[in-house]
Amino acid sequence: MKEKRVVITGLGAITPLGNSVEEFWYNAINAKSGAARILKFDPSLFKTQFACEVKGFDPQKYLERNEIRKSDLFTQYALYAATEAFEDSKIDVNSISPFDIGVIWGTGQGGMNTFEEEVKGYIENSNTPRFNPFFVPKLISNMASGMISMKFKLMGINYTTVSACATSNSAIMDAYNYIKFGKAKVFITGGSEAPITEASIGGFNAMRAMSTRNDNPSEASKPFDSERDGFVMGEGAGALVIEDLDHAKKRGAKIYAEIIGASMTADAYHMTATHPEGLGAAKAIELALDEAQINPEEVDYLNTHATSTPVGDLSEIKAITKIYGNAPKNLKISATKSMTGHLLGAAGAIESILCIKAINEGIIPPTINTNTIANEIPKKLNIITKEAITGTVNIAMNNTFGFGGHNAIVIFKKI
Incomplete structure (x- = not known):
């Protein structure tokens, strides 16, 4: 079929x-x-x-x-x-x-x-x-x-x-x-x-x-x-x-975007902490990209899970760099929980909406309150801070990770 x-x-x-x-x-x-x-x-x-x-x-x-x-x-x-x-x-x-x-x-x-x-x-x-x-x-x-x-x-x-x-x-x-x-x-x-x-x-x-x-x-x-x-x-x-x-x-519907890939994996590591090297998260990103049949560099915008915890933010960065390296050319990153807080089980839904709006409006929302990027985070990652930026977003990805070691990624594309 x-x-x-x-x-x-x-x-x-x-x-x-x-x-x-x-x-x-x-x-x-x-x-x-x-x-x-x-x-x-x-x-x-x-x-x-x-x-x-x-x-x-x-x-x-x-x-x-x-x-x-x-x-x-x-x-x-x-x-x-x-x-x-x-x-x-x-x-x-x-x-x-x-x-x-x-x-x-x-x-x-x-x-x-x-x-x-x-x-x-x-x-x-x-x-x-x-x-x-x-x-x-x-x-x-x-x-x-x-x-x-x-x-x-x-x-x-x-x-x-x-x-x-x-x-x-x-x-x-x-x-x-x-x-x-x-x-x-x-x-x-x-x-x-x-x-x-x-x-x-x-x-x-x-x-x-x-x-x-x-x-x-x-x-x-x-x-x-x-x-x-x-x-x-x-x-x-x-x-x-x-x-x-x-x-x-x-039915002549207005179409915002297409879902082209999604995946879930487990860290199998700790009740509340993410895997320190981001192994499960990196695999989830890889699988979602494979299903979408796109290369990593085709993703224009990544809405990260980044909750502002010392351990969690770093493990996500390690997962991202496993896929993208320390200096991806096209990927723009933001962490909108800096504005909304962490909505727990609703986080992925509202952040998916931001990904979809970014595709439709050509605007990437910022990460606020991030004044000094932590030393352990590669400096060439393009983390959008302080203000939104404009630019074409054809493909956007949304990361979410949960207690119990759950990793879930969804990828959206302009249609």
Whole structure:
């Protein structure tokens, strides 16, 4: 069977930089930081007291009362982003068999807010077991994909991927493969996360994974910088409508880009640390390039995973240089988590959107806060800092890596 070509026809986002794709993109290319003191709870007792929170999101403005009552915040973000993506795609779901449209959605933590609220209520009520009847449905990770399917009456393949911070790239890859091999015509895919909670912040603090620059949150995320001290938590969702190219052409769809390659590997090394030499990540990049049938030098833009941790950033650089050498001619690199923070399971989705927008707009978003590239990073790597740059982007690649040693790479091409 001839493999299908797979394209992106719709985008949706809710991020710390904006509650639409256009607002998100505008602030990203204008080097804005989404970091500030946490407002969701009193963070004064925590080592890290700031995060990149979504601003101005009132679910009552966007969702039905029943959807809100039955859903955790990560699902609400998912529904919001998916709605924008579907509207952007202008797809008439009633003109297609509902079994031809699927949902593959990702989240790393699922209903963390719900879990905390319910357990606190249990303890505060003298251990009386009075749990909300929606406690379990709101908590479980697959509920975002389930509720997206219910909202839009989609009856095709439906499930959730969980691979920590590689999660939404894993979801995009799975959806891509199902369409490529003729198992579906259309997918809504991506990921959402709502991890700015006391338990989540406290847990990552205990691991010493997050920055503690409480005096200057907007400059705390410093990928590749010699003074980087950890990541900044972020939240939100990114959604992509992807479909069979022939199907998209037949309905006259606007096509943003084509997915031409994707891969996953495992480090098989450590629960939380990436392989110090970037072996698994380098192999994932190699496999994605092989599937795309392109040479490394054909990639114009790489959106790195780079979270601003001392170990993680360096291992990714080692993976990149294994493929590209220390002085690639064409590759431009940026780390947009410097602006959005790290959205965990939703990171790959929003960063894929930035890759796709870079292809369409000819603008590469910058890495902010990186003032002095660390000595151990090759100086001839073209890391875009401080300001966005303009230039042709025909092919863009998105790296994601997650706790457990998961590596997921997706490559996009102008069409």
